[in-house]
Protein backbone atom coordinates (compact mmCIF):
# COMPACT_ATOMS: atom_id res chain seq x y z
CA UNK A 1 0.00 0.00 0.00
CA UNK A 2 2.73 2.40 1.02
CA UNK A 3 4.73 1.36 -2.05
CA UNK A 4 1.77 2.29 -4.28
CA UNK A 5 1.71 5.80 -2.79
CA UNK A 6 5.48 6.09 -3.43
CA UNK A 7 4.99 5.01 -7.08
CA UNK A 8 2.19 7.50 -7.76
CA UNK A 9 4.06 10.24 -5.90
CA UNK A 10 7.21 9.55 -7.93
CA UNK A 11 5.36 9.73 -11.26
CA UNK A 12 3.48 12.93 -10.39
CA UNK A 13 6.52 14.70 -8.95
CA UNK A 14 8.54 13.63 -12.00
CA UNK A 15 5.91 15.30 -14.15
CA UNK A 16 6.16 18.41 -11.97
CA UNK A 17 9.98 18.37 -12.36
CA UNK A 18 9.67 18.50 -16.17
CA UNK A 19 7.54 21.62 -15.92
CA UNK A 20 9.77 23.09 -13.21
CA UNK A 21 12.98 22.72 -15.25
CA UNK A 22 11.29 24.09 -18.38
CA UNK A 23 9.97 27.17 -16.56
CA UNK A 24 13.24 27.74 -14.74
CA UNK A 25 15.11 27.85 -18.03
CA UNK A 26 12.47 29.97 -19.77
CA UNK A 27 12.75 32.50 -16.94
CA UNK A 28 16.50 32.89 -17.45
CA UNK A 29 15.73 34.08 -20.99
CA UNK A 30 13.09 36.62 -19.97
CA UNK A 31 14.46 39.87 -18.65
CA UNK A 32 11.32 41.70 -17.53
CA UNK A 33 9.99 40.52 -14.18
CA UNK A 34 6.33 40.89 -15.09
CA UNK A 35 6.37 38.26 -17.81
CA UNK A 36 8.14 35.61 -15.77
CA UNK A 37 6.44 32.24 -15.65
CA UNK A 38 5.45 31.12 -12.21
CA UNK A 39 7.51 28.10 -11.18
CA UNK A 40 4.84 26.49 -9.06
CA UNK A 41 1.53 27.95 -10.24
CA UNK A 42 -0.15 28.31 -13.61
CA UNK A 43 -1.31 25.71 -16.11
CA UNK A 44 1.05 23.46 -18.02
CA UNK A 45 1.51 24.35 -21.68
CA UNK A 46 2.92 22.64 -24.77
CA UNK A 47 6.49 23.94 -25.27
CA UNK A 48 5.89 24.22 -29.03
CA UNK A 49 2.44 25.74 -29.54
CA UNK A 50 1.86 27.03 -25.96
CA UNK A 51 -1.59 25.43 -25.90
CA UNK A 52 -2.84 24.90 -22.34
CA UNK A 53 -2.81 21.17 -21.58
CA UNK A 54 -5.88 19.36 -20.28
CA UNK A 55 -5.97 16.68 -17.57
CA UNK A 56 -5.83 13.94 -20.26
CA UNK A 57 -2.50 15.33 -21.53
CA UNK A 58 -0.93 15.36 -18.09
CA UNK A 59 -1.14 11.74 -16.97
CA UNK A 60 2.51 10.80 -16.34
CA UNK A 61 4.05 8.45 -18.95
CA UNK A 62 0.61 7.20 -20.18
CA UNK A 63 -0.29 10.46 -21.96
CA UNK A 64 3.00 10.41 -23.83
CA UNK A 65 2.51 6.79 -24.94
CA UNK A 66 -1.16 7.28 -25.93
CA UNK A 67 -0.34 10.43 -27.91
CA UNK A 68 2.65 8.59 -29.46
CA UNK A 69 5.02 11.31 -28.30
CA UNK A 70 3.20 14.11 -30.10
CA UNK A 71 1.27 17.16 -28.92
CA UNK A 72 -2.53 16.67 -29.24
CA UNK A 73 -2.92 20.21 -30.56
CA UNK A 74 0.04 21.00 -32.84
CA UNK A 75 1.25 17.40 -33.46
CA UNK A 76 4.86 18.47 -32.88
CA UNK A 77 6.95 15.75 -31.22
CA UNK A 78 7.26 15.93 -27.43
CA UNK A 79 10.72 15.10 -26.18
CA UNK A 80 11.21 11.61 -24.74
CA UNK A 81 12.75 13.50 -21.81
CA UNK A 82 9.24 13.93 -20.36
CA UNK A 83 8.25 10.26 -19.84
CA UNK A 84 11.87 9.32 -19.04
CA UNK A 85 12.11 11.84 -16.19
CA UNK A 86 8.74 10.65 -14.84
CA UNK A 87 9.90 7.03 -14.90
CA UNK A 88 13.33 7.89 -13.48
CA UNK A 89 11.83 9.85 -10.57
CA UNK A 90 9.45 6.97 -9.88
CA UNK A 91 12.25 4.36 -9.97
CA UNK A 92 14.51 6.45 -7.69
CA UNK A 93 11.63 6.95 -5.22
CA UNK A 94 10.96 3.20 -5.14
CA UNK A 95 14.69 2.41 -4.73
CA UNK A 96 15.04 4.99 -1.95
CA UNK A 97 12.10 3.47 -0.09
CA UNK A 98 13.13 -0.18 -0.59
CA UNK A 99 16.87 0.27 0.06
CA UNK A 100 16.76 3.01 2.67
CA UNK A 101 19.73 2.13 4.93
CA UNK A 102 18.03 3.16 8.18
CA UNK A 103 15.07 1.56 9.93
CA UNK A 104 11.84 3.32 9.03
CA UNK A 105 10.98 4.60 12.50
CA UNK A 106 10.89 8.28 13.58
CA UNK A 107 14.52 9.16 12.86
CA UNK A 108 14.75 7.03 9.71
CA UNK A 109 11.51 8.43 8.27
CA UNK A 110 12.58 12.06 8.76
CA UNK A 111 15.85 11.21 7.00
CA UNK A 112 14.00 9.53 4.12
CA UNK A 113 11.64 12.50 3.67
CA UNK A 114 14.54 14.99 3.69
CA UNK A 115 16.37 12.80 1.17
CA UNK A 116 13.35 12.50 -1.18
CA UNK A 117 12.90 16.29 -1.23
CA UNK A 118 16.60 16.84 -1.99
CA UNK A 119 16.47 14.00 -4.54
CA UNK A 120 13.85 15.93 -6.54
CA UNK A 121 16.22 18.90 -6.68
CA UNK A 122 19.08 16.63 -7.74
CA UNK A 123 17.02 15.17 -10.61
CA UNK A 124 16.11 18.70 -11.73
CA UNK A 125 19.81 19.66 -11.65
CA UNK A 126 20.75 16.58 -13.70
CA UNK A 127 18.23 17.43 -16.45
CA UNK A 128 19.37 21.05 -16.46
CA UNK A 129 23.06 20.12 -16.64
CA UNK A 130 22.49 17.57 -19.43
CA UNK A 131 20.49 20.03 -21.54
CA UNK A 132 22.19 23.34 -20.89
CA UNK A 133 25.55 22.48 -19.22
CA UNK A 134 24.69 24.54 -16.20
CA UNK A 135 23.83 23.98 -12.53
CA UNK A 136 21.64 26.94 -11.50
CA UNK A 137 22.38 28.47 -8.08
CA UNK A 138 18.63 28.96 -7.73
CA UNK A 139 18.36 25.21 -7.17
CA UNK A 140 21.72 24.37 -5.57
CA UNK A 141 21.61 27.02 -2.81
CA UNK A 142 18.10 26.25 -1.48
CA UNK A 143 19.03 22.54 -1.35
CA UNK A 144 22.19 23.29 0.66
CA UNK A 145 20.13 25.44 3.02
CA UNK A 146 17.39 22.84 3.38
CA UNK A 147 19.73 19.94 4.08
CA UNK A 148 21.84 22.02 6.50
CA UNK A 149 18.68 22.84 8.47
CA UNK A 150 17.84 19.13 8.51
CA UNK A 151 21.34 18.22 9.80
CA UNK A 152 21.18 20.85 12.55
CA UNK A 153 17.66 19.66 13.44
CA UNK A 154 18.68 16.01 13.89
CA UNK A 155 21.84 17.08 15.72
CA UNK A 156 19.71 18.89 18.31
CA UNK A 157 16.61 16.70 18.56
CA UNK A 158 18.03 13.25 17.77
CA UNK A 159 21.51 13.61 19.31
CA UNK A 160 23.00 13.03 15.84
CA UNK A 161 25.70 15.62 16.46
CA UNK A 162 28.49 13.30 15.29
CA UNK A 163 26.68 12.51 12.03
CA UNK A 164 26.00 16.18 11.33
CA UNK A 165 29.63 17.11 12.01
CA UNK A 166 30.98 14.38 9.70
CA UNK A 167 28.51 15.45 6.99
CA UNK A 168 29.65 19.09 7.10
CA UNK A 169 33.28 17.93 7.11
CA UNK A 170 32.61 15.78 4.01
CA UNK A 171 30.97 18.74 2.26
CA UNK A 172 33.90 20.98 3.10
CA UNK A 173 36.51 18.45 1.90
CA UNK A 174 34.79 18.00 -1.46
CA UNK A 175 34.33 21.74 -1.83
CA UNK A 176 38.05 22.41 -1.23
CA UNK A 177 39.10 19.52 -3.49
CA UNK A 178 36.90 20.61 -6.39
CA UNK A 179 37.75 24.28 -5.95
CA UNK A 180 41.44 23.33 -6.27
CA UNK A 181 40.74 21.30 -9.44
CA UNK A 182 38.63 24.15 -10.78
CA UNK A 183 41.44 26.66 -10.23
CA UNK A 184 44.28 24.40 -11.43
CA UNK A 185 42.47 23.42 -14.63
CA UNK A 186 41.32 27.01 -15.16
CA UNK A 187 37.68 25.86 -15.27
CA UNK A 188 38.40 23.42 -18.11
CA UNK A 189 37.84 20.08 -16.34
CA UNK A 190 34.95 21.06 -14.14
CA UNK A 191 32.63 24.07 -13.99
CA UNK A 192 32.04 26.50 -11.14
CA UNK A 193 28.60 24.95 -10.69
CA UNK A 194 30.21 21.60 -9.85
CA UNK A 195 32.20 23.21 -7.00
CA UNK A 196 29.00 24.39 -5.29
CA UNK A 197 27.19 21.16 -6.07
CA UNK A 198 29.83 18.93 -4.42
CA UNK A 199 29.43 20.77 -1.12
CA UNK A 200 25.78 19.64 -1.12
CA UNK A 201 26.72 16.13 -2.27
CA UNK A 202 29.34 15.88 0.48
CA UNK A 203 26.69 16.80 3.05
CA UNK A 204 24.43 14.08 1.65
CA UNK A 205 27.19 11.45 1.63
CA UNK A 206 27.37 11.69 5.42
CA UNK A 207 31.12 11.22 5.99
CA UNK A 208 34.51 11.91 4.35
CA UNK A 209 34.97 8.19 3.52
CA UNK A 210 31.63 8.13 1.68
CA UNK A 211 32.52 11.42 -0.01
CA UNK A 212 35.69 9.92 -1.48
CA UNK A 213 33.75 6.81 -2.55
CA UNK A 214 31.30 9.18 -4.26
CA UNK A 215 34.04 10.93 -6.27
CA UNK A 216 35.53 7.56 -7.21
CA UNK A 217 32.18 6.23 -8.51
CA UNK A 218 31.43 9.51 -10.34
CA UNK A 219 34.81 9.33 -12.11
CA UNK A 220 34.13 5.73 -13.19
CA UNK A 221 30.65 6.68 -14.47
CA UNK A 222 31.96 9.77 -16.29
CA UNK A 223 34.80 7.82 -17.91
CA UNK A 224 32.43 5.01 -18.90
CA UNK A 225 30.05 7.50 -20.49
CA UNK A 226 32.89 9.20 -22.38
CA UNK A 227 34.10 5.82 -23.70
CA UNK A 228 30.59 4.94 -24.91
CA UNK A 229 30.24 8.37 -26.48
CA UNK A 230 33.66 8.26 -28.14
CA UNK A 231 32.95 5.92 -31.08
CA UNK A 232 29.57 7.60 -31.59
CA UNK A 233 30.77 11.15 -31.86
CA UNK A 234 34.40 10.51 -32.73
CA UNK A 235 35.49 13.91 -31.47
CA UNK A 236 35.73 13.37 -27.76
CA UNK A 237 38.21 16.16 -27.13
CA UNK A 238 35.71 18.69 -28.41
CA UNK A 239 32.65 17.19 -26.78
CA UNK A 240 31.92 18.75 -23.43
CA UNK A 241 30.43 16.31 -20.97
CA UNK A 242 28.53 17.59 -17.96
CA UNK A 243 29.99 16.10 -14.77
CA UNK A 244 27.04 17.07 -12.54
CA UNK A 245 24.73 14.15 -13.46
CA UNK A 246 27.51 11.62 -12.74
CA UNK A 247 28.30 13.19 -9.37
CA UNK A 248 24.58 13.06 -8.57
CA UNK A 249 24.17 9.44 -9.69
CA UNK A 250 27.22 8.53 -7.59
CA UNK A 251 25.67 10.31 -4.59
CA UNK A 252 22.42 8.35 -4.95
CA UNK A 253 24.47 5.13 -5.06
CA UNK A 254 26.50 6.10 -1.99
CA UNK A 255 23.48 7.22 0.06
CA UNK A 256 21.55 4.00 -0.61
CA UNK A 257 24.33 1.42 -0.94
CA UNK A 258 27.50 3.09 0.42
CA UNK A 259 27.67 1.10 3.65
CA UNK A 260 27.03 -2.19 1.79
CA UNK A 261 29.71 -1.34 -0.80
CA UNK A 262 32.26 -0.59 1.90
CA UNK A 263 31.58 -3.77 3.88
CA UNK A 264 31.70 -5.79 0.64
CA UNK A 265 35.05 -4.18 -0.21
CA UNK A 266 36.53 -4.77 3.23
CA UNK A 267 35.26 -8.37 2.93
CA UNK A 268 37.31 -8.73 -0.25
CA UNK A 269 40.40 -7.62 1.61
CA UNK A 270 39.68 -10.21 4.29
Ligand SMILES: [Zn+2]
Pocket residue numbers: 046047048049050051071072073074075076
Ligand atom coordinates in the same frame (compact mmCIF):
# COMPACT_ATOMS: atom_id res chain seq x y z
ZN1 LIG B 1 1.66 21.76 -29.09
